[in-house]
Amino acid sequence: MNNDRRGANRHNLGTVISFEFRRTVLKPKFWLISLSVPLLIAVVVGLSALSGQATAQRAENQDTAPLSFSYTDASGLIDPAVAKAAGGIEAGNAATARADVVAGRAQCHIDYPKDPLSQPIDVQGKDLGLFDSGRYSAVAMSVFNASIEKRIGDPVLAKLAVHNPEVQLVTYANGAPTPGIAGVIAPGIFLVLFYLAVLMLGNQMLNVTLEEKENRVTEMILTTMNPTTLIVGKVLALVGIGIVQGLVVGIPASVLFGLLSNNLGLPEASAGVPTLGSIPINAGAVAIGFFLFLFSFLMFTGLLVAIGAVMPSAKEAGNTFGIVVMSMFIPLYAASLLVSDPHGVVSQIFTFFPLTAPVSALLRNATGGLYWWEATIALAVLAICGWLFLTLGVRLFRTGSISYGSRVKIGRALGWKTRR
Template identity: 50%
Template sequence: MARHNLGTVVSFEVTRTLKKKQFWLTTLLVPVVIGIVIALIVLSNTATDSKVDSQKDATLRFTYSDASGYIDPAIATAFGGTLATDPDQAIADVKSGQSAAYFSYPAQPTKEATTAYGADLGIFDNGKYSSVATQLMVASAQEKIGDPTLTGLARGSFQVDAVTYKDGAVSGGILGAIAPLLFLLIFYVVIVMLGNQMLTSTLEEKENRVTEMILTTLNPTTLIMGKIISLFIIGIVQMLVFILPVLFGYLFFRTSLSLPDVDFSQLIVNPGQMVVGALLLIGGFTLFMGTLVAAGAIMPTAKEASQVFGIVMALVFVPLYAVSLVVSDPHALIVQLFTFFPYSAPVTAMLRNGLGSLSPLESGIVIAELFILGGIVLRLAVQLFRYGSVEYTKRVSLRTVFARSRG
């Protein structure tokens, strides 16, 4: 009978939520906005590329002076340049509009700045002056060196592939961190999108004055667990809706969006890290959801309960302020405090797990802490809901609840 009731609660809660127009309006708002942003970026990048392509064949008529002696006259002529005999007059010609631009190369280009004078073409188009001046110097330097490969090496144009080892095996680096860090992303999505709904889910029955009738036919534990399971299912639906436009944009508009071409076959998946990440996600979800249910059972109205939600969100995001320290010095005191303090532990531990700095002992302690405390908080939430479900006008007194439970 209990299993049947649990299934009934889950089915009812999921169906009721999915039938709400507000749920779909809120859920679809994010992918629609993402789609609009993708479309605007694609159109903008397409227009920019067309403009760049059209300017490739355009020539810029300019004058120049070269105190360094590195500029090759033949190359300068090919670029559209003419040697200026009087720098002051060249600047005056630019000011009067008789010359498009004037480049003044100093005696030591690596220590002194080259000055490019030109007519104001707008914030973005003005950049072409420095671009042409740079290209002319680079082309002249390459001509003097006479070896394109040597020129590239001198400019640092070569690739270095780093291979690092951990415990005698090749470590994944950033490619090894992507998979376990997905659990952190899921945690944030679930808490941010469903936290407030979990906080107010039990308050709907209380504000509608139907909790007494519900509890005559349904165990409070079954009701609470059914609501948590249903919200997790709804969270999966929301994440799938969010992911679709991102995947669509990556697969079909990767070049237009200037996204990196990631070779997913090169991703390194560490089974141990994935198991730890999954357990931290479930434990953290249990603790935070239990806390929100308990808060909802105490408060008489959703308005008062929303204050608790703000505090919970602060606890979720506080570890991000120390993310640089988590990366650089995971054994620092503040990082250790965030790792073992229950309400900052899920985020900090999942981050450290992804980066490979969470030891097996630390992961075991944090996971045990989250599940044990999460179970205690869930049990407390059920008790609070059982005894506080009929308190319609004031907050539930914890002292009263514990006194009744002992009695």
């Protein structure tokens, strides 16, 4: 008899998983929402690329377009030949030259001060628009730098005097080179995936227990199926749906990132650091990020299942869902503190408190500020809370499934006796 019951439970579990998965995946709305994310990413990247090309073209046009200006030089550092080659004519009176610009009779006037180290270079010019007017300042600095280079004489010393040399930094930890800022990308992907998963699947998590209550079919379902089997099947189907959405979003984004990685200006990984394409990979941080993402997803799923079991309708559950989502964004306001002081008291509280632990732990892990024992505690907190929330949701759904018009009393559903 027990074997028959276990077999029936396994059959029911498979039936629930298959039904929920196919019902969601076969909806056009599912694919519309899933494909809209990579499409939006492609549109943003495309607009950024077009903007960059337009900016480069505008800068090229500015460099080739003629510019006439007058200048006065109280410092004695400006070389007249250099200024003339740039289109400049030395003015006898600075006030008169500035008045000509204000009246529209001249395009630009540059006034080089006596002590450029403590005084600014004063530039007045005809308005060319918000971006193109910046050309005046560029010409003023170009003439100044070229004059200094010519005065020094030695080309190498001249370039060192006006241009900072490039610095290549390599840092080490435990005798091995560290990847630097580029190392945030691989473990940081799990933080992005967590936000996408909750925001895209949050309503489905909430409706795991609400749908049957709103359709008044709970009693009929529970006569043929264990509530634990029903909810676990729905949650597992939700995990499968999340995997499909992750692949739909992740594969196009990865291909797009691979095509554009050389144009993103990422620093090269240090020698000895394993990479995937141009992205350095820290296997330990990636593994911790994966498990933090998985347990965080299950914890929020259990919490939303419990909320859905208590609320009588999706409308009332939506208000509580908003509060839960807000808790996900609270750590972002403290992101600078989590990164700059990852082992401080505030960071510890954010990392070990269940509702803020997912984002805080994922952020600290991505930036290299999460010790292994802190990761272990955070994973334990998420796993325990996820199990408790899911167990609570099943219990509330079992005892309060017929409370169609009102909220389930948690104490009464759990069998707690109250004293007058």
